[in-house]
Amino acid sequence: SSEHNMTGTMELVLWWIKLISEITFALMCLVFELCKKVYYVVHKRKLKDVRGKTVLITGTAQGIGREMALELAKKGCNVICVDVLTKENEETAEEVKKLGQKSFSYTCDISNRDNVMKLASQVGKVDILINNAGLVFFDPLLETPPGVITRLIDVNVTSHFWMIQAFLPGMLERREGHIVAIASLAGIEGLAGATLYSVSKQAVVGLMRTLDLELRSKSQQFIKTTCVCPYFIDTMKDVKFRIESRLSHLETKEAAYRIVKGVLKELPEVIVPGYWSSLITFN
Numbered sequence: 001s002s003e004h005n006m007t008g009t010m011e012l013v014l015w016w017i018k019l020i021s022e023i024t025f026a027l028m029c030l031v032f033e034l035c036k037k038v039y040y041v042v043h044k045r046k047l048k049d050v051r052g053k054t055v056l057i058t059g060t061a062q063g064i065g066r067e068m069a070l071e072l073a074k075k076g077c078n079v080i081c082v083d084v085l086t087k088e089n090e091e092t093a094e095e096v097k098k099l100g101q102k103s104f105s106y107t108c109d110i111s112n113r114d115n116v117m118k119l120a121s122q123v124g125k126v127d128i129l130i131n132n133a134g135l136v137f138f139d140p141l142l143e144t145p146p147g148v149i150t151r152l153i154d155v156n157v158t159s160h161f162w163m164i165q166a167f168l169p170g171m172l173e174r175r176e177g178h179i180v181a182i183a184s185l186a187g188i189e190g191l192a193g194a195t196l197y198s199v200s201k202q203a204v205v206g207l208m209r210t211l212d213l214e215l216r217s218k219s220q221q222f223i224k225t226t227c228v229c230p231y232f233i234d235t236m237k238d239v240k241f242r243i244e245s246r247l248s249h250l251e252t253k254e255a256a257y258r259i260v261k262g263v264l265k266e267l268p269e270v271i272v273p274g275y276w277s278s279l280i281t282f283n
Contacts, residue, residue: 013252047264051076056126058110058163059133061088064182064230067256068130069096070105075260078102080123081131084109110152113162120166123172129167129265131160131180134200149196156200161208171223178224180263181208185229185271205229212268226263230255230272 055072059065061083069079073096081096083089086107096103108119110133127219136158137148171177184193187201190261208227215223230249255272 022045024064031133038156045265045267047261048266049126052078053127054078054080054125055128056080056082056123056167057132058082058132058159059182060092061085062092064252064256064259065132066092066095067186067252068132068260070099071253071256072128073099073101073103075264076101078126079104080126081105082108082110084121084265096216110159110163111151116159116162116166119223125170126167127171127176128178128180129163130182131163131204132262133159136184137196138191138194139196144196152196153203156197157203159209160204164211168223172220175222177222178226178230178263178266179208179211180226182228182230182259183208185231188229188271201229208269222265226267226270228259228262228270228272230259 012251050072053061053076055069055077057072057079060069060079062085065083068254069081069092073079078257079093079096081089081093081103082103083092084107086105089107090105093103093105102274105122106119106122108115110116110119118253120129137144137152164179168177168179171179181204182200183204184197187203187205190198190202205227208225212225215221250272258272259270262272
């Protein structure tokens with residue numbers, strides 16, 4: 001009937017409108033990325049020299065933490081590896097040593113303030129602090145046990161406060177230092193079905209932005225801050241099967257390379273991969 005044909009025509013028109021809008025959006029993102037590339041070529045930031053510097057990284061027993069340790073060792077850093085998994089963490093330290101750099105392994109639950117303060121007294125001077133350790137929990141809010149909420153917030157959020165309070169004073173005294181936090185794209189956009197995880201990462205993004213403002217307000221901008229928001233990395237195997245996405249997950253070594261590059265450029269925020277910054281900008 002004519003009414004049925006009209007409905008079919010309207011659906012086709014709406015489909016074409018949606019397709020054109022998606023293509024337009026993709027082109028806008030492409031143009032934005034090209035403009036950024038041109039800008040960065042003209043105003044190219046040099047990578048800072050970190051040879052002989054000491055970097056402390058939490059969560060180095062595996063995954064992105066281990067790969068960042070190795071990447072920074074290649075740049076000439078001595079690496080302090082911190083994790084609750086003693087054996088795997090020691091393996092990371094040994095891998096760093098094979099690259100010709102000094103490395104020390106410490107077993108520490110960074111959610112405990114006393115443990116963190118003891119760690120700080122043991123390791124001494126730290127030039128670059130990378131707060132990377134974190135827990136992943138992807139379930140709807142009403143299905144999240146109270147104990148999981150407390151533990152995840154302690155590790156993903158509160159530990160950042162303890163680590164910064166422990167190591168920032170020494171940096172201020174030396175008038176040099178760099179604090180890095182590994183957050184997530186979920187900390188900017190949020191993720192349905194992962195309320196707890198998203199909120200914990202949003203807290204980290206807020207902490208780093210506010211810390212940067214606080215340092216600037218006190219004319220202490222000689223302390224650099226970097227907040228890293230990566231897309232899902234391929235070490236998060238379980239997450240892969242629980243999140244629907246048309247985009248591939250980041251390979252761990254590639255993610256570590258891009259993160260370290262952003263840190264050495266002293267960028268205040270690093271989104272990995274870079275094209276996500278365009279998607280967020282135009283969202």
